[in-house]
Amino acid sequence: MKRKINFVNIKWLSFPYLLWMAGFIIIPLIMIFFYGLSSEKGNLTIENIKLILDPVNRKALVLSLLLSVISTIICLILAYPLALILNRTKLKSNSFILLIIILPMWMNFLLRTIAWQNILERTGVLNGMLKLLHLPTLNIINTPGAIILGMVYNFLPFMILPIYNVLIKIDQDVVNAARDLGANSLQTFGKIILPLSMPGVLSGITMVFVPSLTTFVISTILGGSKIVLIGNVIEQQFLKLGNWHTGSGLSLVLMIFILFSMAVLSKYDKGSEGDNLW
Amino acid sequence: MTDNKLINLVNISKSFGDTLVLDNLNLYIRENEFVTLLGPSGCGKTTTLRIIGGFESPNQGQVIFKGTDITKLPPNERQLNTVFQKYALFTHMTIAENIAFGLKIKKKSKAYILDKISYALKLVNLDGFEDRMPDSLSGGQQQRIAIARAIVNEPKVLLLDEPLGALDLKLRQDMQYELIRLKNELGITFVYVTHDQEEALTMSDTIVVMNQGYIQQIGTPEHIYNEPENAFVADFIGDSNIIASTFVEDKRVNILGADFSCVDIGFGRNQPVDVVIRPEDIDLVKPEEGTITGRVTSLLFKGVHYEMEVMANGREWLIHSTDLCPVGSEVGIHVDPYDIQIMKKPESEDEQATIISE
Numbered sequence: 303m304k305r306k307i308n309f310v311n312i313k314w315l316s317f318p319y320l321l322w323m324a325g326f327i328i329i330p331l332i333m334i335f336f337y338g339l340s341s342e343k344g345n346l347t348i349e350n351i352k353l354i355l356d357p358v359n360r361k362a363l364v365l366s367l368l369l370s371v372i373s374t375i376i377c378l379i380l381a382y383p384l385a386l387i388l389n390r391t392k393l394k395s396n397s398f399i400l401l402i403i404i405l406p407m408w409m410n411f412l413l414r415t416i417a418w419q420n421i422l423e424r425t426g427v428l429n430g431m432l433k434l435l436h437l438p439t440l441n442i443i444n445t446p447g448a449i450i451l452g453m454v455y456n457f458l459p460f461m462i463l464p465i466y467n468v469l470i471k472i473d474q475d476v477v478n479a480a481r482d483l484g485a486n487s488l489q490t491f492g493k494i495i496l497p498l499s500m501p502g503v504l505s506g507i508t509m510v511f512v513p514s515l516t517t518f519v520i521s522t523i524l525g526g527s528k529i530v531l532i533g534n535v536i537e538q539q540f541l542k543l544g545n546w547h548t549g550s551g552l553s554l555v556l557m558i559f560i561l562f563s564m565a566v567l568s569k570y571d572k573g574s575e576g577d578n579l580w
Numbered sequence: 581m582t583d584n585k586l587i588n589l590v591n592i593s594k595s596f597g598d599t600l601v602l603d604n605l606n607l608y609i610r611e612n613e614f615v616t617l618l619g620p621s622g623c624g625k626t627t628t629l630r631i632i633g634g635f636e637s638p639n640q641g642q643v644i645f646k647g648t649d650i651t652k653l654p655p656n657e658r659q660l661n662t663v664f665q666k667y668a669l670f671t672h673m674t675i676a677e678n679i680a681f682g683l684k685i686k687k688k689s690k691a692y693i694l695d696k697i698s699y700a701l702k703l704v705n706l707d708g709f710e711d712r713m714p715d716s717l718s719g720g721q722q723q724r725i726a727i728a729r730a731i732v733n734e735p736k737v738l739l740l741d742e743p744l745g746a747l748d749l750k751l752r753q754d755m756q757y758e759l760i761r762l763k764n765e766l767g768i769t770f771v772y773v774t775h776d777q778e779e780a781l782t783m784s785d786t787i788v789v790m791n792q793g794y795i796q797q798i799g800t801p802e803h804i805y806n807e808p809e810n811a812f813v814a815d816f817i818g819d820s821n822i823i824a825s826t827f828v829e830d831k832r833v834n835i836l837g838a839d840f841s842c843v844d845i846g847f848g849r850n851q852p853v854d855v856v857i858r859p860e861d862i863d864l865v866k867p868e869e870g871t872i873t874g875r876v877t878s879l880l881f882k883g884v885h886y887e888m889e890v891m892a893n894g895r896e897w898l899i900h901s902t903d904l905c906p907v908g909s910e911v912g913i914h915v916d917p918y919d920i921q922i923m924k925k926p927e928s929e930d931e932q933a934t935i936i937s938e
Contacts, residue, residue: 475668478635479726481655482662483682483733493681497672
């Protein structure tokens with residue numbers, strides 16, 4: 303009897319979070335839907351959503367998608383072999399290497415990006431060093447390349463960790479079994495290790511792609527005013543122009559893109575290893 | 581002599597870090613034999629199997645397969661297949677895809693593969709499981725799939741690493757019969773690793789008892805059980821009374837002050853030996869008829885028999901008998917000469933490993 307009472311009481315412990323969720327997730331979402339689907343006069347309309355077809359906005363969205371895809375691919379190319387090697391070597395120093403990977407995440411995101419700005423600037427650290435070595439200087443800042451660099455730098459750990467976490471859970475005997483049945487190392491990788499690590503890969507892709515698609519800080523700091531991503535457009539609508547209707551409408555479009563990409567990914571994600579990360 | 585030696589392990593040594601796991605091990609396995617490597621955990625039996633399978637390479641020594649040195653050959657180029665302890669099924673594939681894995685690698689025709697899948701599933705009594713996923717199967721079913729996945733490749737040797745370890749008792753017994761049946765139907769060599777002495781006695785043609793990286797004894801189940809060569813084997817296989825005694829002369833041994841007749845000869849005169857007497861080989865008789873007498877100190881009903889402990893000549897004797905002797909009663913102990921097994925006391929360092937470590 304007493305146990306039952308405790309059990310009932312324990313449910314109330316979630317109350318603070320429910321309050322938080324209502325105040326900071328549900329209500330803002332409703333507001334975005336409300337603003338996004340209404341005109342300034344308060345009529346129901348889809349004009350705000352249709353604004354994505356405006357050439358400037360459309361160009362920003364396409365560029366955002368392109369840069370996010372590129373940086374996600376680069377993260378994947380960097381992260382997978384590293385996670386594989388970390389898992390293969392099983393060194394005692396593995397946790398130390400992981401610490402180094404995670405370390406930048408302990409510093410403020412904004413600070414890290416501003417640091418890159420300082421490095422890449424025309425008269426920045428990188429060009430200063432190149433000049434010292436009498437090499438031609440580089441013009442990286444305010445290019446899409448700089449934004450991709452910023453995205454990869456900031457989001458790479460989110461690709462490495464889920465892949466590594468999935469790889470270490472693969473039973474070595476499953477790998478041995480594949481070898482035992484005649485598969486060489488390449489076949490074992492392609493038929494066993496890669497498919498079994500897909501949940502981690504998909505989770506990593508989501509965790510890099512979504513923040514890359516929505517970022518406006520990285521593009522503002524490393525892209526200057528010339529390169530406008532969809533995040534910047536939305537930010538401007540809200541903060542500079544005070545047009546909540548357009549901002550919300552474009553946010554809804556972005557949300558649709560994110561939900562769509564996650565739906566596509568989850569179709570391949572049978573094991574749903576990454577669910578706990580979200 | 582080499583004619584039917586399928587696998588020959590020559591002077592194999594293996595250590596992990598500072599721990600010596602196998603020390604100069606020599607062992608051969610004949611064609612079509614059911615060989616069991618038996619021993620407590622950490623005795624090196626699994627390491628031996630993994631060396632044969634190619635998952636570990638020995639620090640020293642050679643693995644000879646049909647006269648060819650395969651020590652350096654990777655697992656995928658060896659003509660043997662392994663059934664792993666925790667099944668190691670590919671969880672992202674259906675049962676059919678699991679079984680087809682090895683055949684697809686070998687680029688067999690589709691018809692051949694389908695044929696093999698249904699044959700193998702029939703063999704392990706799991707018809708119709710083709711499209712199930714491994715996670716939806718019970719432990720016993722998964723293990724049978726693991727066996728099916730291995731045998732479709734028609735290996736010369738099947739290596740089994742404690743395949744029944746994770747199953748419950750009833751299922752384990754059923755699977756023992758199934759494995760014997762499979763072995764007879766397929767006519768291939770089985771190398772089986774277990775720490776379960778009953779499993780070993782039930783299934784094997786040959787048992788290799790191992791402890792601390794050394795082979796303690798090789799023989800048929802009957803031989804190992806009835807004539808253990810040392811105290812470790814005697815203690816590990818079944819229950820036994822191991823008693824430090826003196827070998828008086830041929831066919832006479834002095835156990836705890838009383839002379840017993842035995843059948844052994846050639847241990848010298850008045851030599852210290854260990855004597856093994858199985859609890860079921862001790863006859864309880866009237867006190868005046870016994871070679872020695874004692875008093876029953878405990879009595880347990882075990883179903884098939886009573887398990888008694890009798891204090892006699894300063895030692896607890898473990899006795900299995902269908903006759904009931906109540907606690908406190910005076911009994912005589914008689915042992916037939918051929919039920920007394922004499923073992924040499926360990927002398928060399930090799931034999932030191934026979935010291936029982938529980």
